[in-house]
Amino acid sequence: MTQRARITVHPAFEVGTIDPRIFGSFVEHLGRAVYTGIYEPGHPTADAEGFRQDVADLTRELGTTVVRYPGGNFVSGYRWEDGVGPRDERPTRIDMAWRTIETNEIGTDEFVRWTAATGTEPMMAVNLGTRGVAEAAELVEYCNVPGGTELSERRRANGADAPHGIRLWCLGNEMDGPWQIGHKTAEEYGRLASQAAQAMRRVDPSIELVVCGSSSREMETFGEWERVVLEHTFDQVEYISVHAYYQERDGDRASFLASAAGFEAFMHEVIATADAVAARRHSDKRIRLSVDEWNIWYIDSFAGEDNLELLERPRLIEDVYSALDAVVAGDLLATLLRNADRVAIACLAQLVNVIAPIMTEPGGEAWRQTTFFPIALTAQHARGVTLEARTEGPRAATAKHGEVDAVSSVVTWDAAAGSLVAILTNRSPQPVELRLDAAGFRELALAESHVMVADDAGPRRTAAEAAEVAPRPLEGVVVEGAELLVTLPPESWSLIRLTAAVQPG
Structure with a gap:
């Protein structure tokens, strides 16, 4: 049975400006994210530094804007000094986070050069697990002071004459987690972070x-x-982190499809807490969110850090994704855009091989997972501002999230480009006839449309299998005046882009 939904938007009602840093990612020294991921000397596509250009090309195609590094759990046992200077003098150590042999062949300077080559912004994390205040400040000095001090001159001697100018810094990682090397209570961590x-x-x-x-x-x-x-x-930071991972459990497909509802509730609760702290301090400052780890992760299939064999660049957490996973991933990203007033930064965790949209084979190809497609399309087209989208329509029952909107939506407006974009997820097992009322806009015309539909085929384990479910044109899109009409397939993710202008007056 076909259901019906209606979405109403108007250019006067904005949620917030979309920060391009929402389209970030994450490269941790974990598994093959770095070694045979972004970096593989001797690969047919490797540049003079040893970075794989096929991966760099896909990173740009994905629309990645900012990349968090070097962790993640890894950072809580990391000595940043091990990863700078002549490579033949760098120590090989045990990474306690993932029980891996770390050669330190790649470190801060190489990573910054990779971000420059890929057109991305570095986001650096400091170790507040096994190290502390002095080491954090010293890394900032090494990276950002132009010269004239011991550490800035060491950077210059290492080949980076100009400062790296890193603006975004994470004060540790997941310090509340018992799995974290050097984890702390809230009081201990809050004081140290301050x-x-x-x-x-x-x-x-x-x-x-x-x-x-x-x-x-x-x-x-x-x-x-x-x-x-x-x-x-509160007075010293701009952002607080949110980390969120989702997976289908016990065959509960409906709850998995509605993962973004739980994601949004999580973010709203963090915002409410931050605003309560502001209210108690009589402050009009608003802490924004850095959702610097989000993705689909089938964590139940991971044996855990304590059960890992001590290896160099092991294959760890290399989840392979389905068309269903792609639909959910697209909805999660849309939810970040829907909260553009408070979400400033977001990092898909991770970029390559480790629960990633990009997979590689050593010496072989790099390919797009199913989740690559909705993320790349969203990053390409969702610009400008998020508009308030009033939704009327069916609800879907879930065991985990209660009743949720059957159709999840976000609408963005890029006035400079005259581009109105609707991102729509039909979470229900029935088609939905959708009417988008864009009152306040004129000259609406369809520019392009894309759809991905979930199926029961399971993980797509090769480039060819993943490409089978790549977005296709969404048929039957009709534009009549200031309205758009379309039927959304069951369990699907869609992106529709219109050209438009704002009504005068």
């Missing part, structure tokens, strides 16, 4: 700082962790 922030800003006052929020909404300390940490750091 001290590190103060020292780092003394070195470079222009930097922006992200303080650790909860590792997930399911943490027993969630909410209270955010409150306590922000009580310590």
